[in-house]
Amino acid sequence: MxxxxxxxxxxxxxxxxxxxxxxxxxxxxxxxxxxxxxxxxxxxxxxxxxxxxxxxxxxxxxxxxxxxxxxxxxxxxxxxxxxxxxxxxxxxxxxxxxxxxxxxxxxxxxxxxxxxxxxxxxxxxxxxxxxxxxxxxxxxxxxxxxxxxxxxxxxxxxxxxxxxxxxxxxxxxxxxxxxxxxxxxxxxxxxxxxxxxxxxxxxxxxxxxxxxxxxxxxxxxxxxxxxxxxPLLEGLDGTQKMSKSLKNYIGIDEVPNEIFGKTMSIPDSLMLKYYALTTAISGESLQELREGLEAGSIHPRDAKMKLAKEYVRMYHGAEAAQEAEQHFITVFQKRALPDDIEDIQISGELLEAGPISIIKLLVSMGLQASNGEARRSIEQGAVKINETKIMNIHESFHPQDGDIIQIGKRKFVKIKRV
Amino acid sequence: MxxxxxxxxxxxxxxxxxxxxxxxxxxxxxxxxxxxxxxxxxxxxxxxxxxxxxxxxxxxxxxxxxxxxxxxxxxxxxxxxxxxxxxxxxxxxxxxxxxxxxxxxxxxxxxxxxxxxxxxxxxxxxxxxxxxxxxxxxxxxxxxxxxxxxxxxxxxxxxxxxxxxxxxxxxxxxxxxxxxxxxxxxxxxxxxxxxxxxxxxxxxxxxxxxxxxxxxxxxxxxxxxxxxxxPLLEGLDGTQKMSKSLKNYIGIDEVPNEIFGKTMSIPDSLMLKYYALTTAISGESLQELREGLEAGSIHPRDAKMKLAKEYVRMYHGAEAAQEAEQHFITVFQKRALPDDIEDIQISGELLEAGPISIIKLLVSMGLQASNGEARRSIEQGAVKINETKIMNIHESFHPQDGDIIQIGKRKFVKIKRV
Structure with missing residues (x-):
């Protein structure tokens, strides 16, 4: 032929x-x-x-x-x-x-x-x-x-x-x-x-x-x-292949809130890969999302919530997806945070410089005394940004006005642009 | 137990x-x-x-x-x-x-x-x-x-x-x-x-x-x-494992005269191994044979004829063995030899020195001009001692009074002790 x-x-x-x-x-x-x-x-x-x-x-x-x-x-x-x-x-x-x-x-x-x-x-x-x-x-x-x-x-x-x-x-x-x-x-x-x-x-x-x-x-x-x-998909830790034995997985049979919460802990750097390989997103929509994230017109947290909601929709239906999203917002984004979070002022320059190492960020903000201390805190699972636990000491983060950083059970700070 | x-x-x-x-x-x-x-x-x-x-x-x-x-x-x-x-x-x-x-x-x-x-x-x-x-x-x-x-x-x-x-x-x-x-x-x-x-x-x-x-x-x-x-048994060439593909074998289904003749071409040096491994000879008889050959009281040619006859007996019966022996004696040892064989005189010393390389023997007796010529004659199958074709250029032989050496179709000499 x-x-x-x-x-x-x-x-x-x-x-x-x-x-x-x-x-x-x-x-x-x-x-x-x-x-x-x-x-x-x-x-x-x-x-x-x-x-x-x-x-x-x-x-x-x-x-x-x-x-x-x-x-x-x-x-x-x-x-x-x-x-x-x-x-x-x-x-x-x-x-x-x-x-x-x-x-x-x-x-x-x-x-x-x-x-x-x-x-x-x-x-x-x-x-x-x-x-x-x-x-x-x-x-x-x-x-x-x-x-x-x-x-x-x-x-x-x-x-x-x-x-x-x-x-x-x-x-x-x-x-x-x-x-x-x-x-x-x-x-x-x-x-x-x-x-x-x-x-x-x-x-x-x-x-x-x-x-x-x-x-x-x-x-x-x-x-x-x-x-x-x-391609092999990295799991929640952002480095190793997703697998049951490594416990870095999101099971499609897990309950909606679990799927939603685990998805929110995906490193930002992997989000587009997850979108491209594990959803039915079209080529065009993927391109728009990429550009929006790069331009800063789409906040990573919002894109990730959309991904989390999509997973729940795919595996538990639209209604469950709506509920899981609501649950996440209520429990984690609103209720779990104390009313009076201390502001930490950060220069606009830093905010516009793009993603930086989280360890570096914690130290430069005076939240941790040294790189070693910051690393240990992450390893112990004590560091959260916007209610998402940081799993990997090598992770980077692009800080933005209003982001909330938590260390341990009680220490909360909110980033405030100078 | x-x-x-x-x-x-x-x-x-x-x-x-x-x-x-x-x-x-x-x-x-x-x-x-x-x-x-x-x-x-x-x-x-x-x-x-x-x-x-x-x-x-x-x-x-x-x-x-x-x-x-x-x-x-x-x-x-x-x-x-x-x-x-x-x-x-x-x-x-x-x-x-x-x-x-x-x-x-x-x-x-x-x-x-x-x-x-x-x-x-x-x-x-x-x-x-x-x-x-x-x-x-x-x-x-x-x-x-x-x-x-x-x-x-x-x-x-x-x-x-x-x-x-x-x-x-x-x-x-x-x-x-x-x-x-x-x-x-x-x-x-x-x-x-x-x-x-x-x-x-x-x-x-x-x-x-x-x-x-x-x-x-x-x-x-x-x-x-x-x-x-x-142990693996070397074939008629005296060096390689006996096998059909190398054509250095004695088949037990071959006709009696063929078995007899092929057996007579076994190198003297391997005869005891053949006896020990391929006949039902007892340990004592084997020891006697070894001692007889070493002492010179048993002639290798006689021992080999006994082996040839035994093989024919084992695979074709006693009568066939008798006939094959007779045939060999008649055709090869008697008739095939001319009546007037030239004597070559050899010192008793040489005869008592034990086996020597056949190539060396041929040259020292003046039957071949050089080691190279002797080697080529053997390789062409032109050298026989006591009617047995020499298959291997490395073979040794213990010359004795009366042994007949043949080169090519017409040249015969008989060893005579001085």
Missing amino acids: TGKELTDAQKQEVQRQLQIIKRGAAEIIPEDALKQKITQSIVTGKPLKVKLGLDPSAPDIHIGHTVVLQKLRQFQELGHEVQLIIGDFTGRIGDPTGKSETRKQLTEEDVQHNAQTYQTQLSKILDFSKTTFYYNSSWLGELKFDDVLKLAGKVTVARMLERDDFAKRYAANQSIHVHEFFYPLMQGYDSVSLETDIELGGTDQTFNILMGRTLQSAYEMKDGQVAILM | TGKELTDAQKQEVQRQLQIIKRGAAEIIPEDALKQKITQSIVTGKPLKVKLGLDPSAPDIHIGHTVVLQKLRQFQELGHEVQLIIGDFTGRIGDPTGKSETRKQLTEEDVQHNAQTYQTQLSKILDFSKTTFYYNSSWLGELKFDDVLKLAGKVTVARMLERDDFAKRYAANQSIHVHEFFYPLMQGYDSVSLETDIELGGTDQTFNILMGRTLQSAYEMKDGQVAILM
């Missing part, structure tokens, strides 16, 4: 889809194959099959997970179909070495229960009329030894040892058991079995997703799947 | 068996486990299960293979039972990468045919009342993916890459495909499945056989199998 055969309308549609799909993606491998697949889909009217693998042991979806889910949703809005794979085969096996505590063997009931939870949670993001759930045990569980050998024969040991974590462990003389090589092979075989066109994942999934591409070619499917790799 | 409970007769029997089993073995791992197993077998009256794996693609047994077969036979004479595994599962799979020409996929018929050939050939060495044939497809073919993962989870990648050939290929950046890791795992799993006590193989099988020991422990059999590793 060549460009020649396309009508102008079709060409435009290819461009439109490409633009939407590429937005926010960290990497697309290979990009020209993506264009080909979209073109083919438009010409033939056949939707693309877009796959995401789900860990059967961890069904609590948080905002970090929604980065890929939002991208899937975009595919659905473009008319494509989503394949959700519940990796129950792996989960049912557990860890054959018996050494890992984290990979416990799941029972049939665990898997069923987790799948149910996934369905409930994902229905809030995906269009279920264009979503099919699969259990990979239904094909992997049927493979016999000779099938497995055929699968293993498609890849070399050296290629496997290129995977980041394997390479590191091998170099450090830490055990890698032979069965571990099969986790990427299984994930790749899922794509063979389902004839997947496109697989989505975080950038930490690059190796595994490209394995699907390799295996599809090895099993003589004409062209291997395309990998769309989404 | 401790030594205390054994009667004196039992203790003696343990020692007797140990001595026979250890004779000729290159390595036994671990040796004390062998003693324990023998003791247990004697006390309980339960024979040991002694395993040998057979390559389903190469049923033409040669004298090199008989090294382990003779050891199996000894086990049978001690009352133990032999498990012969036809590795049809591996053979039926072929090479999953499709790259290796040497590992062609065998059909069901190939495997059946080869198994039949094995039975015919092995019946000449083993006691079939104490031998059971197994096809490993009957258990390996039944394994499903989760069983395979369990198997693969028992071993680390680093351990696998310790295997000699893997280590070399990995270091040289040559491809190792992941399925290749399964060949030792399959061989080891055979021992799990059959609860093997002892596995035999050449020293080149050390890794694979110890894998069986590892896997038996991993599958919680009380004590893993014992590895008995036999």
Whole structure:
């Protein structure tokens, strides 16, 4: 199929889809194959099959997970179909070495229960009329030894040892058991079995997703799947990948006030990334928001409240969103503050200089005696700005007239422009 | 079970068996486990299960293979039972990468045919009342993916890459495909499945056989199998391992005259090794033979003719052995020689000095002009001593009165003591 055969309308549609799909993606491998697949889909009217693998042991979806889910949703809005794979085969096996505590063997009931939870949670993001759930045990569980050998024969040991974590462990003389090589092979075989066109994942999934591409070619499917790799979202601490184990997450199943409050603690510096990757905001609106924040015409706190309200709306509905916002304003912004907050006068120059290190700010305002003291206060969770706890000693803040800084339970000051 | 409970007769029997089993073995791992197993077998009256794996693609047994077969036979004479595994599962799979020409996929018929050939050939060495044939497809073919993962989870990648050939290929950046890791795992799993006590193989099988020991422990059999590793037998060239592909072998299915003639071309230096490892000669007779050869009371040619006759007897019967010997004497030792062979006089000193390099001998006798010429004549197969072609330029020979040296088709000389 060549460009020649396309009508102008079709060409435009290819461009439109490409633009939407590429937005926010960290990497697309290979990009020209993506264009080909979209073109083919438009010409033939056949939707693309877009796959995401789900860990059967961890069904609590948080905002970090929604980065890929939002991208899937975009595919659905473009008319494509989503394949959700519940990796129950792996989960049912557990860890054959018996050494890992984290990979416990799941029972049939665990898997069923987790799948149910996934369905409930994902229905809030995906269009279920264009979503099919699969259990990979239904094909992997049927493979016999000779099938497995055929699968293993498609890849070399050296290629496997290129995977980041394997390479590191091998170099450090830490055990890698032979069965571990099969986790990427299984994930790749899922794509063979389902004839997947496109697989989505975080950038930490690059190796595994490209394995699907390799295996599809090895099993003589004409062209291997395309990998769309989404950025990893930092959690509330602003530095580490959002995850349940690090407790720096916002769960989409948490109660509205919790979602709202946690969102308010996102570092300002990450807010636009959260908007871009985890909401359905349009390209234009995102651009407006960016410009408004830069120009100072939109206050970061207001933008963050809007984000918090949007999350609650997405996962609990409009009414809950309204209530959560009201609750936050009442409890934190009004009631929690004493009536008589001391003003600290700050020069207009400083206010206009842009964001500065919070540690520096606290010391320069005379609120803390030294950088060390300021750092310890932040580490102990004792510093709040505008009712939001500061989680990270490296955080910066752009002080504005009226901002309220709190240290410990009782010390409050309000910034006043001189 | 401790030594205390054994009667004196039992203790003696343990020692007797140990001595026979250890004779000729290159390595036994671990040796004390062998003693324990023998003791247990004697006390309980339960024979040991002694395993040998057979390559389903190469049923033409040669004298090199008989090294382990003779050891199996000894086990049978001690009352133990032999498990012969036809590795049809591996053979039926072929090479999953499709790259290796040497590992062609065998059909069901190939495997059946080869198994039949094995039975015919092995019946000449083993006691079939104490031998059971197994096809490993009957258990390996039944394994499903989760069983395979369990198997693969028992071993680390680093351990696998310790295997000699893997280590070399990995270091040289040559491809190792992941399925290749399964060949030792399959061989080891055979021992799990059959609860093997002892596995035999050449020293080149050390890794694979110890894998069986590892896997038996991993599958919680009380004590893993014992590895008995036999030396590799050099072929007719005297240096490389006997093998079909190198054409330096004596096949047990070859016609009597061929077996006899090929045996006569074994280098003198290897004759005792052939006797020890591939015949049923007793320890005492072997010692007598060694002493006779050293003292010069037994001529190497006579000892070799006895070996040749023994091979024909073992594989074609006593009558054929008699005939082959007669044929050799008639055709080669008598008729083939001209009536009037020139004598070359050699000092008694030289004759008593022991073996010397054949190249040196030819030059010092004036039969060849230089070491280079002598080497080339040997390489071209033009040099015979007592009707036996010299295969190796490094060979030594102990000249004796009456020995006949032939160069090319027409030049004959007879050694005459001065």
